Amino acid sequence: MAHTTQLYSLLASLPALSMQEKPALTSAAFLEAAEAFVQGKDLEDLRALSLIPAEENAFRKGSFAADYTAWEMALRSAILRLRTAKRKEALPESGKHELSFECDAESAAQRAYAAADPLEREKILDQARWTKTEELTVRSVYDLNSLGAYRIRLQIAEKWAARKAGDPAANMDAAAERLTGDTEKVENQ
Numbered sequence: 001m002a003h004t005t006q007l008y009s010l011l012a013s014l015p016a017l018s019m020q021e022k023p024a025l026t027s028a029a030f031l032e033a034a035e036a037f038v039q040g041k042d043l044e045d046l047r048a049l050s051l052i053p054a055e056e057n058a059f060r061k062g063s064f065a066a067d068y069t070a071w072e073m074a075l076r077s078a079i080l081r082l083r084t085a086k087r088k089e090a091l092p093e094s095g096k097h098e099l100s101f102e103c104d105a106e107s108a109a110q111r112a113y114a115a116a117d118p119l120e121r122e123k124i125l126d127q128a129r130w131t132k133t134e135e136l137t138v139r140s141v142y143d144l145n146s147l148g149a150y151r152i153r154l155q156i157a158e159k160w161a162a163r164k165a166g167d168p169a170a171n172m173d174a175a176a177e178r179l180t181g182d183t184e185k186v187e188n189q
Contacts, residue, residue, distance in 0.1 A: 030151065
């Protein structure tokens, strides 16, 4: 378990993050820095915390990781319900989409699906994710919860930086070729 004074020095040294700018730190560098301050289950949880949650929420109840993962699962369930309704399909029989419901996740999914542009939808969802990390850590200052929130925001910032990287025309060509099934040409680029 890391002490607040140790985490203070780590968190205070981390660069500010924004969805609009490439982060000055990579996830790998962040986790490497965290290893000096966080050990054991806390470090395992920090490594496992992701924008794409595992099937089961195995994080310690009441932690940022558990609360954020539950919210992310609720968001994904809301998206699934909207997507299947739009396509006039039946929901999967697994029932996982019924396990979690959060009003702000439902609202974010509905705002995203109201946008015509897929990129704008994704931006709305990521802004909701970013906001949720802030909401979940409003009372957490320089603790493991703040570190977990930073990890999620860093992943969001990296995701958007990757989308802006490279030649936009080449990115569009590669995406179109993936959609049309011309994978051989994409793999050779």
